Amino acid sequence: MPQHEDDIVExxxxxxxxxxxxxxxxxxxxxxxxxxxxxxxxxxDELGIANRPHIKTHKMxxxxxxxxxxxxxxxxxxxxxxxxxxxxxxxxxxxxxxxxFGSHKQRRLxxxxxxxxxxxxxxxxxxxQQVNAAADHAGRNINVLVECDTGGKRNGVQSPLEALELxxxxxxxxxxxxxxxxxxxxxxxxxxxxxxxxxTKFLLEESGLPCHTVSTGGTPDMxxxxxxxxxxxxxxxxxxxxxxxxxxxGHCSAGDCAVTILAxxxxxxxSGDRLxxxxxxKSLTSDLRNLRGFGIELESGRQVYxxxxxxxxxxxRDWPSAPEIGDMVRLLPxxxxxxxxxxxxxxxxxxxxxxxLARVDARGKVQ
Amino acid sequence: MPQHEDDIVExxxxxxxxxxxxxxxxxxxxxxxxxxxxxxxxxxDELGIANRPHIKTHKMxxxxxxxxxxxxxxxxxxxxxxxxxxxxxxxxxxxxxxxxFGSHKQRRLxxxxxxxxxxxxxxxxxxxQQVNAAADHAGRNINVLVECDTGGKRNGVQSPLEALELxxxxxxxxxxxxxxxxxxxxxxxxxxxxxxxxxTKFLLEESGLPCHTVSTGGTPDMxxxxxxxxxxxxxxxxxxxxxxxxxxxGHCSAGDCAVTILAxxxxxxxSGDRLxxxxxxKSLTSDLRNLRGFGIELESGRQVYxxxxxxxxxxxRDWPSAPEIGDMVRLLPxxxxxxxxxxxxxxxxxxxxxxxLARVDARGKVQ
Numbered sequence: 201m202p203q204h205e206d207d208i209v210e211x212x213x214x215x216x217x218x219x220x221x222x223x224x225x226x227x228x229x230x231x232x233x234x235x236x237x238x239x240x241x242x243x244x245d246e247l248g249i250a251n252r253p254h255i256k257t258h259k260m261x262x263x264x265x266x267x268x269x270x271x272x273x274x275x276x277x278x279x280x281x282x283x284x285x286x287x288x289x290x291x292x293x294x295x296x297x298x299x300x301f302g303s304h305k306q307r308r309l310x311x312x313x314x315x316x317x318x319x320x321x322x323x324x325x326x327x328x329q330q331v332n333a334a335a336d337h338a339g340r341n342i343n344v345l346v347e348c349d350t351g352g353k354r355n356g357v358q359s360p361l362e363a364l365e366l367x368x369x370x371x372x373x374x375x376x377x378x379x380x381x382x383x384x385x386x387x388x389x390x391x392x393x394x395x396x397x398x399x400t401k402f403l404l405e406e407s408g409l410p411c412h413t414v415s416t417g418g419t420p421d422m423x424x425x426x427x428x429x430x431x432x433x434x435x436x437x438x439x440x441x442x443x444x445x446x447x448x449x450g451h452c453s454a455g456d457c458a459v460t461i462l463a464x465x466x467x468x469x470x471s472g473d474r475l476x477x478x479x480x481x482k483s484l485t486s487d488l489r490n491l492r493g494f495g496i497e498l499e500s501g502r503q504v505y506x507x508x509x510x511x512x513x514x515x516x517r518d519w520p521s522a523p524e525i526g527d528m529v530r531l532l533p534x535x536x537x538x539x540x541x542x543x544x545x546x547x548x549x550x551x552x553x554x555x556x557l558a559r560v561d562a563r564g565k566v567q
Numbered sequence: 568m569p570q571h572e573d574d575i576v577e578x579x580x581x582x583x584x585x586x587x588x589x590x591x592x593x594x595x596x597x598x599x600x601x602x603x604x605x606x607x608x609x610x611x612d613e614l615g616i617a618n619r620p621h622i623k624t625h626k627m628x629x630x631x632x633x634x635x636x637x638x639x640x641x642x643x644x645x646x647x648x649x650x651x652x653x654x655x656x657x658x659x660x661x662x663x664x665x666x667x668f669g670s671h672k673q674r675r676l677x678x679x680x681x682x683x684x685x686x687x688x689x690x691x692x693x694x695x696q697q698v699n700a701a702a703d704h705a706g707r708n709i710n711v712l713v714e715c716d717t718g719g720k721r722n723g724v725q726s727p728l729e730a731l732e733l734x735x736x737x738x739x740x741x742x743x744x745x746x747x748x749x750x751x752x753x754x755x756x757x758x759x760x761x762x763x764x765x766x767t768k769f770l771l772e773e774s775g776l777p778c779h780t781v782s783t784g785g786t787p788d789m790x791x792x793x794x795x796x797x798x799x800x801x802x803x804x805x806x807x808x809x810x811x812x813x814x815x816x817g818h819c820s821a822g823d824c825a826v827t828i829l830a831x832x833x834x835x836x837x838s839g840d841r842l843x844x845x846x847x848x849k850s851l852t853s854d855l856r857n858l859r860g861f862g863i864e865l866e867s868g869r870q871v872y873x874x875x876x877x878x879x880x881x882x883x884r885d886w887p888s889a890p891e892i893g894d895m896v897r898l899l900p901x902x903x904x905x906x907x908x909x910x911x912x913x914x915x916x917x918x919x920x921x922x923x924l925a926r927v928d929a930r931g932k933v934q
Binding site: 220221222223224225256278279298299300301302303304305323324326327330349353354355356357358359362464465466467468469470471474476478479481482483485486487488508509510511513525526537538541542543544563564566567 | 590591665666697722831848893911
């Protein structure tokens, strides 16, 4: 947990036990989160890789500070709105891993660049020109990494040759510095991305363009050594909390999951087949992540087999000890990142003890 | 649009054209929304059915006020947090269609009941006892409707006999008044629910229990006359905005959809197969609603075939006029209700003209 005075959790008349909280609400176990953070920082230190955690998962200043205190080199954000919240709180080393376009983004990027160490990605020349205009406006050069599509089929230049071409383009812009390569690989694509990076680095060196940073990301593969030799920086987000999709993929255990949703059983029809919880898609999201059900009840492992906006349904057939009306249960969400983004506040807990309520500072910062 | 001085949209240096807005952002066309509202109110007036719109879709005080101004008998909310926001704004006839449990809900319900006309649902005796305690605490009786499962297989008593039993139970609670029957039918279940209601009303009358209100809901079936004879009140939410799922179901046209998401093309890889938009699951949600894709691009009808939290992907193969990098597009979301719930603000527009930005007052009020 953060050490600064101003980071002390808001008590806001929070009860002492989770079972006295209003529902639905995310429970964030700080011991589990701290353990996840420490373990990963230790590994980065051992590997000699810069840890640049992605704050899109927690969206909280307190956790970004804690990541930095443990040794992170800076933070990663997906949107300028997230960067603004973090910068306002004094966090000044920011990597924006999203192509920025439009006059609003230019103005906001310029304002951020004036007072912070900001770097961004680009995968096309138009984006570079926009960032250059912002840098020019800020009166400070901005570092740009070339985003590479190393198999993820989302954004990114498509080949090492294209990466070289864009790096040269960046190098020619008066207010930009080419700072390296970045990818967001899908699980299992690390070797593939290492090959892409290797070829690109060779081309860059031939051209006299130094490539200081090679940045990869993704929680599922962070414990694999495969293809890490060339990597200088790792961006992971979900590792702080973990979730059902990571447990299901064999990347962690349920005990490594820091966030559950506390919900109340509000209905148990006499049909005897189901119960209803007060958590639906406005609490759990509809993210399936290739799983069955929209989350699981922690004790029983039973899936939330259907949900509407405020209702979640559990099948209680052959479940003699099923919870009763008015009981509370804890749900493990499929995908924790968009879940946290639905809540203004989460409860910080240690086991069943409530430490306080904490604001999700950058919730909804989608621009 | 609302008429009161304090309802004037916040201009907040909003640009005059949608193409000058920062993205992603929901565009809410007030002419389309007003037309949707007026058309439905006229129909309710003709049918002699009380219109009690569900504000879970728009979550905005201004639209609740407009619904009341047009003739709505009161509003419907799913959660107490929504009721609190509306009550604070002076909207005092509130129907909470969700079983309420726990000491927090009791205290909050009591506070609301003191100053407002609140009615709630229940489908089990435990819930009734909780509401009774709140009413007792408030010093004012609370009206309770029995929620009936007429085929939706969510909450609700399972038979007319159970409904009678619960109505009697409510009638016996010192601080509760039995006020009628309520259901949330799935599309196509109106006749089925009318049968359930008919049998229950018969049983209630036999028992000397008057059933003042028979409340049904759901936007998809609101234009059907089937099974409406017994209904005294209609709760619809989505009808104010409509969405892709309603267009797809044949319940409205794309021109009846008031909300689109404005997004920017941020990447167009040289592979030539796709482009990336700056709107992902944190803007569009992952709600599929049995459709393919996570929304469609309005002009082309092309689906957002994949998304991550901040990226949405469009297939551009065989699309010679596909938008270019930096261009903006409008996306029609699958399910508008959880989309609005993701944003702090929406842009109120008339066609391509921006009127101002408006807060989503009850966003995230999930408790």
